Amino acid sequence: RINRSGQALVGVFPLPNALDRGVTRGAYNYNFQESLDVPKRQHVARIDYHPSPRDAFYGRVSTWYGDNQGYNVAAGGSAWGLVKLHYLFTDDSGLFNYTRVVSNAVVNEASVSIRHSTENGPPLSDADLAGVTKAQTGFTLGQLNPSINPLGIIPQARFTGVPGNPAAITYDGRTPLTGDDKLYTFNDTLTFVRGAHTYKAGMYVEHVRNEEGPTATFAGLYDFSSADANNPGNTGYAYANALLGNFTSYTESTTRPGGGGLANVAEWFAQDTWRATPKLTIDYGLRLAWYTHYRHETGGASAFSLERYDPSKAPRLYFPALVNGVRVGRDAVTGATVPAVLIGALVPGTGDLTNGIVLATDGSYPSGFKDPPPLLPEPRVGFAYDLKGDGKTAVRASVGIFHNTRMSGNVNWQATRNPPLQLNPQIFYGSMDTVLQSTGFNFPSDVQGFEKETRTPTLYSYSLGAQRDIGWGTVVDAAYVGSQSRHLLQTRNLNIVPYGAHFVPANQDPTRAGVALADNFYRPLPGYANVWFFENSGKADYNALQVQVNRRFTKGLQFGLAYTLSRSRDYTSNNETGTGANMQIATYQNPDVWNYGLSSYDQTHVAVINYVWDLPRASARWHNAVVRGLLDNWQLSGLTTVASGAPIYVTYTTVDGADITGGGDTSRFNGGPGAVNPTAGSLVPNLVGDPTLPSSQRSLTQWFNPAAFARPARGDAGNSPKDVVRGPGVTNSDVTLFKNIPLGGSARKLQLRWEIYNVFNQVQFATVDSTARFDAAGNQVNARFGQVISTRPPRVMQIAVRFVF
Structure with missing residues (x-):
């Protein structure tokens, strides 16, 4: 029926x-395919008012409206065309600034601002x-x-x-999306000039509300x-x-919790720019930062706390058992049985479903689930030295400490989904007509927790460089730039089973020979599935030699050349999203070995050439209106980039579906937006040779040496680093041709633009298949392994008309 x-x-x-x-x-x-409608609008208005020579006011208002309209939009539904939605992003801001010249030596500047950003996804x-x-x-x-x-x-x-x-029926759990962020700021700076010193002091205050x-x-x-x-x-x-x-x-x-997160920042600073000698200028100063962690505005948040967790209060699970030859789930204490589909479910009425969970309203726990941060000092110093005193050659250096006092609101948002605020019981094997009369069972769920004794992400930045004016309007600049980041936000899965746990005799399913029980039966923290723990334990470093040659716009020509030789390393290159699994570091391995390596966006060599050339006026040779109208006022500009490829992380699967590690840490690579394979798998092969091929041997069908990787033996976690080979580089040129048509008066003109991206239509390799597939004998059977499987976009042209008035 x-x-x-x-x-x-x-x-x-x-x-x-x-x-x-x-x-x-x-x-x-x-x-199915579609072309999204994406109407956009931007408006900016500014008013300046000078009531006196000593007073200046200005106000600025800006609005942005961008609306993706169609089926396959952000926070949308099934890509086959389930429902047309908006993804409407607005960003409106206003600023009021007042500058007061107190005296010839003292100036004060103050400003207040508000910014309101929204994400909305109603049906079209x-x-x-x-x-x-x-x-x-x-x-x-x-x-x-x-x-x-x-x-x-x-x-x-x-x-x-x-x-x-x-085909499935799916849509975002936030449908219709209603994100809302507000940022309020106040900024005041007092400048005082006395002799060779320029003193500055001031403060900055912000209040933010984030609603995902x-x-x-x-x-x-x-x-x-x-x-x-x-x-x-x-x-x-x-x-x-x-x-x-x-x-x-x-x-x-059971619920659909929402609400915003609130946080505050306050900073104070004092600095001095001291012209110590005609050749030497020294900048030094101190900034003090204070902030609060995100807290839920209505208290509708919770988090897992390891110190509050009691193993003796963990709920029991239904274990697999055979009753009269039939596989069922059984409560080991009472002997009660349930259908096999409920094996692994929490036994109702046992233990504490919120074991270790702290509510945001718990006055005995810190606000925002983290201890309040201390006042953070940020000393900074730098100098500039004119070697000969002629303004032609300068040496500059700087060093400073910076803190990231504002985390992503996503981390706070995750805390609204933990139990007991939201549960997701399941009903099995039934009829849709009787689902409302059925009883749902809870299974161990993922929860999020936070490092209580948290540390603030800190950046130590330093640079040393020299600049030389070589004449002809051209300046050459060479500098070493470096930084070290500490206490970066990462996640660790506290409840992942150890290596080899699947092989332990006590963890085997008594009803199925040779099959291990599900992980939830022997996790370190019984009663939960994954426990994603946000902690400030990450680190990164960046070192670079940067060389620039820039010619100022003179005689109709401007050009620049920038070259960077660099190395960037970190644990993970992602910003936090979702549960934080994309920032996961090792639980059992040493993260300094397992996770630390080249960033997913690291490129050893990057060279960029830019230029703007006002083409010679033909009317200088042929004096008539037709030539002047057609051949004058043309401009050519362009950008050429030559860059090394980013690291590729190599992983593997098996034909026989073998359990190699028996548990333990998962992916040692979590790439960011620039990663060649940002969603790489979790299994790490063994490196048994040199995977890098000489450039003369690299091709579309073999970008690296696939024979350098081997299937690990059972119980071997693999040893291949996360940055073992590099993907294809970039060689690209973009060109724009302008024609400016004066319309009378100096302020009005019509501009015709012809923009060409990848002007030479050069084929540029992008993604390489980096997933090996081994059979039971250890043979690599993925024919595409090591091959280039995608390219970057071909030549794209865009024509536009712009009216300037």
Whole structure:
């Protein structure tokens, strides 16, 4: 019998439009592509007012509006075209500044500002919303917690077990997205000139509110998997399961918590620029920084605290057992049994579901779950020395300490999703018609915690350079620039099982020979799955030789050449997102060995040439209006970049699905936006040779030596570093041609622009397949391993008309 609501979910999918199996080979039956509409607007207005020679006021207001409109937008739904949404980002700011000349030697400048940024993702229209509502689609069933789904959106649905990439109904847990940030600042600087000294002192204060948007599985999630043979309602085909209303599992959040995080910063400084001699100028000063950690504005946050966790209060789990030859879950204390699908679930009524959890409202724990930071001193000193006193040659040096007093609001946002604020119980093996009468079971869930005795991210910066004016309007600059960063934000999984844990006899499943129990049965902190612990334990360093040659715009020509020889190293190169897994460092290995290495964006050599050339006026040779109108006022500008490739992290999989490490640390590489393979896997091969090929031997089909990597033996974590080889570099030229047409008066003109990116349409390699695949005998069987598998964009041209007035 067809279930009406299950039919409604399947009916959301569009009809097939790719029916030629000679093309699809049965792998898909639907093609979809779209071009997003992205209207943008920017406005800036400024007013200056000088009521007297000593007083100056100005105010500035700016607005930004950018709206991605379509199916596949940020925080959107299924990419096949589930629902059209906005991803509307606005950024509005206002500033008021007052400068007072107190005397010929004293000037005070003060300013206040406000900035308001929003992210909103409503449906594009009421009709688009209606297409995913229960009322419009014919989905008649209710849900366990309807108050968290006020729009009546249909539940999400997965159809696992179908070969290929089965279409699903998915959308962001924040739909419709409602992010909101506000920043208020006050800044005051007093300048006092006395003799050879220029003194400055002042303060800066900010208050910030961050709201990432409430999130949850708010409408429920059905899994109609056909891969679970234990499901009595399984037809063997996931979409048929949905039509009959037979689900493998149903998950729905208990709440949809939200609310903003609040934080403050205050800084004071004093400095002196001292012209010690006609040749020597010294800058020295001290800045003091104070800040608060993010705290939830309504107290609706919680976090895991290791010091509050009591192993004796951990809930029990249903262990696997055989009863009359049938595999079931059993409570080891009472002997009560449940269906096998509940193996690993928390036994109701046992232990403490919030064991180790601290609420933001707990007055015995620090605000924001971290101890208040101390007042932070930031001394800085530098000098400039004119070697000959003629203004042609200068030597400069500086050293200073800086602190990052503002973390991403995402870290605070994660604390709104911990228990008991939000739970996600699951119901198994049932009918959609009776889901509301079923009892959900909780399983060990991920939680987030924070280092209580936290440290502030600190940057030690230093530089030494020389500058020489060589004439012809040209200056040559060479400098060493370096920095060391300490106490950077990282995450560590406190609840990952040790290496070899899967091989321990006591951890084997008694109902299945040769198969280990799931990790949740023997984690270090029973009752939880992953425990993501945010801590300030990271480090990084940067060292570079920077050389520049710049010619000022003279006689219609300006050009510059910049070359950097550098090395950047860190633990991870990501900013924090989600649970923080993308900043994860080792729990059992030494992070200085396992994680520390070249940054994902490190490029040894980077050379950039820029130029602007006013083409000669043809009217200087041919004096007539036609020549002047067509051939005068042309300008050519360009940018050419030649850069080394970024590091590639090599990982592997196995044909036989062998468990090599038996647990332990996962990926030793977490790349940032510039990474060649930012989502690399977790298994580390052994390095048995030199993987780097000479440039003369590198090709599209073999970028590095695949024979340099081998399958580790059982129990071997692998030894290949995270930065063992480099990906393809960049050689690119962008050119822009301008034609300026005067329209009378010096301020009005029409500008025609022809912008060409990758002007020579040079093929530039991008991604290399860096995932080996080993069979049981240790043979590498991935034919693409070491090959280039993608390129950077080809030539792109853009034509624009700009009216300047």
